Structure formats: C-alpha cells, structure tokens
Amino acid sequence: MIDAAPLHPGGRASRRSIAVLIACAPLVLAIPGVAQAPSRAELPVPIVVEAQPLAAFDIRDRSSHQFGLLEFRGGLVLRSSYRNFGGISAIRVAADGARFIALSDKGWWLRGRIVYQGTRPDGIADAEMAPILGADGRPLIDRGWYDTESIAEDGGTLYVGIERVHQIVRFNYGKDGLLARGQPIVVPPGLRALPSNKGLESLVFAPKGSALPGTLIAISERALDRAGNILAFLIGGASPGTFTVKRSASYDISDAALLPGGDLLILERKFSWTSGLFVRMRRIALAEVKPGALVDGPILFEADLGYEIDNMEGLSVHRSASGEIVLTLVSDDNFSVLQRTLLLQFTLAEP
Numbered sequence: 001m002i003d004a005a006p007l008h009p010g011g012r013a014s015r016r017s018i019a020v021l022i023a024c025a026p027l028v029l030a031i032p033g034v035a036q037a038p039s040r041a042e043l044p045v046p047i048v049v050e051a052q053p054l055a056a057f058d059i060r061d062r063s064s065h066q067f068g069l070l071e072f073r074g075g076l077v078l079r080s081s082y083r084n085f086g087g088i089s090a091i092r093v094a095a096d097g098a099r100f101i102a103l104s105d106k107g108w109w110l111r112g113r114i115v116y117q118g119t120r121p122d123g124i125a126d127a128e129m130a131p132i133l134g135a136d137g138r139p140l141i142d143r144g145w146y147d148t149e150s151i152a153e154d155g156g157t158l159y160v161g162i163e164r165v166h167q168i169v170r171f172n173y174g175k176d177g178l179l180a181r182g183q184p185i186v187v188p189p190g191l192r193a194l195p196s197n198k199g200l201e202s203l204v205f206a207p208k209g210s211a212l213p214g215t216l217i218a219i220s221e222r223a224l225d226r227a228g229n230i231l232a233f234l235i236g237g238a239s240p241g242t243f244t245v246k247r248s249a250s251y252d253i254s255d256a257a258l259l260p261g262g263d264l265l266i267l268e269r270k271f272s273w274t275s276g277l278f279v280r281m282r283r284i285a286l287a288e289v290k291p292g293a294l295v296d297g298p299i300l301f302e303a304d305l306g307y308e309i310d311n312m313e314g315l316s317v318h319r320s321a322s323g324e325i326v327l328t329l330v331s332d333d334n335f336s337v338l339q340r341t342l343l344l345q346f347t348l349a350e351p
Contacts, residue, residue, distance in 0.1 A: 002159075002170070002216055002236035003186040042139060044130040044178045047082040049112065051123040057308050057344070068301040070281075070327065070346035074120030075308060078341040084108050084129055086335045090151040090255060091314040092158075093328045097321075101173070102314065103148050103160065105332060107132045107141035109178050114328075114343070119320070121345055130178040132160065132169075137181055140169070149313075150255065152203035152216060159185070159216060161200040166192045168203070168218065168235070190242055191218060191233050198222040202256040202266070210262050211286040212237055217264070219245060222252040229294060241291025248296075251280060255315040259348070260325060262286045265300075267315040267329065276305050279312045281327075300348070310340045317348075325350060 054075035056062035065072050079085075087104040093114070094100065102110040112127035131139035132148060140146065140162070150161035156174015160182065161167075169182035194200065201221035206212035215237030223231040229244040230253055245253065251268040259265055264284040271277045284297035303309050310331035320326050325348040333339040 002214075042131050042133070044109075044111075044128045045082070046126075046128045047080050047085060049085070049124040049127045050079045051121075051343075052077040052079075053120070053122060054308050054342075054344075057303075058306070059308060060306050067303065067307075067346075068299070069349045070301045071349065073326065073345040073347055074122075075342060075344040076121050076123070078124060078343055080127075082129065085110070086333050086341060088330045088341055089149045089313045089332050091316050091328060091330045092151050092153050093316040093318050093326075095318055097318050097326060100316070100328075101151065101158070102330065103132065103151060105147055105149055105163075106335075107139060107146040107148050111178060121343060124343075128178070133179065133181045134169070135181050135183050140182065145169075149201050149221075150203040152205040154205040154207070159203055159205065161203045161218065163199045163201060163221070164196055166194050166199050168200070168216070185235070187218075187235065188233050188240070188242070190231070194220055194223045194231070198252075201253055204256050204258055204264065206237070206258065206286065210258070212239070212289060214238070215240070217256070217289065219253050219256055219266070221254065222247075227294075234289070234291060239291055243289055243291060243293045243295060245284070246294060246296035251278070254313045257315045257317040257327075258286070259283070259317055260319050261350075263297075264289065265315065265317060265327070266297075267312060269312055271311075277309065277311070278302065278304050279309050281315075301346075308342065308344070310342050312342070312344075324348075 057072040058064040089105040091102040098113045109130045113125045115123040115125050134140045145162050147164040149163045152159040158171045158173040160169045168185050171180040171182050173180050198221050202219040204217040206215045216235040219232040230247050234240050251270045254269050255267040266282045269279045280302035281300045282297045284295050288295050313332040314330035316328045327346045329344045331342040333341045
C-alpha cells in the first residue's frame with residue numbers, strides 16, 4: 001500500500017529549462033483560484049489536434065526501417081491551436097493501442113485516441129485537455145505544482161510525479177477521469193531532497209506477478225550519488241529503498257516503462273550546443289532492481305538529429321492485437337516554435 005500524505009502548498013513556481021534548439025520559453029504562471037470544485041473553465045475542453053504523418057525515421061536514408069532492436073512503425077508531428085497544448089512530458093497508451101492519457105509539464109492532462117492506417121499512426125481523435133486538480137479541486141498549478149513530468153498506472157489509479165517540488169500525487173482516474181483530484185502520497189526523505197531541476201522524471205508501477213509487486217519505481221532525471229550514478233527509489237511494496245542506475249555517456253533519464261515480460265525500459269536523452277541532441281533506450285532486468293543495487297542494461301537503440309527526434313520525454317509500452325511489443329514515444333516541445341511535438345511508434349524485437 002502506498003500511503004497518502006496531507007496536501008501542503010509550496011514549491012517553486014519556476015520552469016525547467018531543457019533546451020533542444022533554443023532556450024525554453026518563459027513560464028506564464030497561473031493565477032491562484034478560490035473555487036473548491038472545478039469551474040466551467042476547469043472542465044475538460046475538446047480540442048483539435050492536427051497530425052502530419054512521418055514517412056520515415058531516418059532523415060538520411062528514408063528506406064531504413066530497422067534501428068537497433070527497434071523497427072519503425074510510423075510517427076506524427078502534432079499541432080493544435082489550443083493555448084495549453086504542448087510540453088508533453090509523459091504518456092500511457094491503453095492496451096488497445098488507441099486510447100491514451102498524457103500530461104504536459106505545465107500541469108494539464110491530454111486525453112485522446114490514436115487513429116491508425118493499418119499499423120501506422122495516422123491521426124489523433126477525441127482529444128481533450130483539462131488542468132490537473134489537487135485534493136481541494138483547484139488546479140495544481142495554482143500552488144506552483146506545475147512541473148508534472150511522469151505518469152504511472154495501477155489499474156484505474158494514476159500516479160503523477162512533480163519534479164520541482166518532489167511530490168507524487170495519486171488520482172482515481174478510473175472513477176473520475178480528468179476531474180479526478182490528486183492526493184499526495186508519502187515519499188522517501190531522499191526524494192524530497194533531490195535537486196530542483198534534476199529530480200523526479202520517471203514513474204513506473206510494478207503490478208502483481210512482477211519481480212516488485214505493488215512497488216512504485218521513481219527515477220530521477222540526473223540526481224547523482226557520489227559515484228556519479230542516477231538516484232532512484234522503490235516506494236511501497238515489500239522492499240522499499242533506494243537504488244541507482246548506471247550513468248554513461250552523459251545521458252539523463254527522461255522516462256521509463258515496463259515491458260510485458262517484466263523488464264524495465266529506460267528512455268534517455270542528452271543535449272549540448274556542440275554535439276547536438278541524442279536519445280537512446282536501455283533494457284534493465286527488473287529482478288536486479290532492489291535496495292542498494294546499481295543497475296545497468298544493454299542499449300537497444302540510439303539516435304541523433306539525423307533522425308526524426310526532438311526532446312523525447314515520454315515512453316509507453318503495449319502489446320498489439322497481433323502480439324507485437326509496441327513502444328510509443330512523445331516529445332516535449334518546450335512550447336517553442338522551433339521544436340515539435342512528436343509521437344513515434346516502434347516495434348521491439350523480442351529476444
């Protein structure tokens with residue numbers, strides 16, 4: 001059982017500044033509200049999301065389809081005129097491969113349905129957005145809790161990680177949908193002490209039957225131990241504690257998801273003005289994740305700006321009707337006109 005904690009106002013109302021091509025746009029802070037229940041302005045809003053299909057992933061060789069252990073299925077460049085669209089930092093795709101729930105790092109839900117042409121993503125339908133609500137019914141951003149970076153799913157329960165204030169909030173999404181009110185859970189003291197802009201970036205819930213049943217796995221972006229490895233936490237379950245993920249080649253962690261077989265898939269990225277942008281994925285055996293462990297795993301995939309990538313922040317895994325393992329990645333455009341919101345899908349070759 002993962003215990004709830006009382007809701008405490010606080011946190012810094014500042015914005016994470018990861019740049020891909022330019023510095024992030026400044027954050028416009030929300031004005032605190034007084035309502036104890038969602039107002040009409042806070043109810044879910046249907047939006048139109050335009051989708052431009054990507055014919056290939058490799059810009060230099062558009063005939064290529066295999067990239068490491070991943071096969072490109074298709075991708076979309078997403079746009080919307082709705083003012084709160086963008087900054088997508090996490091996504092969870094349902095078992096049907098169509099319905100999804102995502103969030104922006106400004107504290108907004110995005111829900112919709114991926115439309116396919118065969119196995120290729122072709123568009124987004126039934127899209128709607130709503131502010132993420134706190135326990136008092138007010139948007140989390142009203143108290144400065146806007147840097148929402150990660151989602152974990154346990155049946156109808158969603159857990160949302162908030163980086164700047166080092167909080168995890170639980171929602172009864174199965175019952176209340178986008179109007180669900182979040183209740184902060186008790187988190188380890190070490191998580192609360194993470195650096196402001198290198199904190200909680202990934203959440204994964206390990207279900208029954210896995211190596212860590214009932215455990216919420218929380219991984220930081222780039223909070224390092226004395227050996228230079230990335231700090232992570234096991235919350236709840238039979239063996240709570242701290243572990244580390246081996247850091248290499250200056251990569252930071254941007255998301256994680258569980259594969260059907262139980263292993264942990266980690267999405268990573270790095271950026272510098274001299275070498276550019278890179279993304280990669282590693283596979284880590286979940287059985288090796290335990291308190292005090294240093295974990296590492298093989299690289300499945302790596303790409304640079306010669307491929308159709310951007311600031312890739314979200315990762316989800318589902319199994320298709322034909323039995324293939326499908327990975328869905330989304331990018332955070334930082335609300336910049338020089339960046340893109342991408343949705344990419346790949347099939348993972350099973351060992």
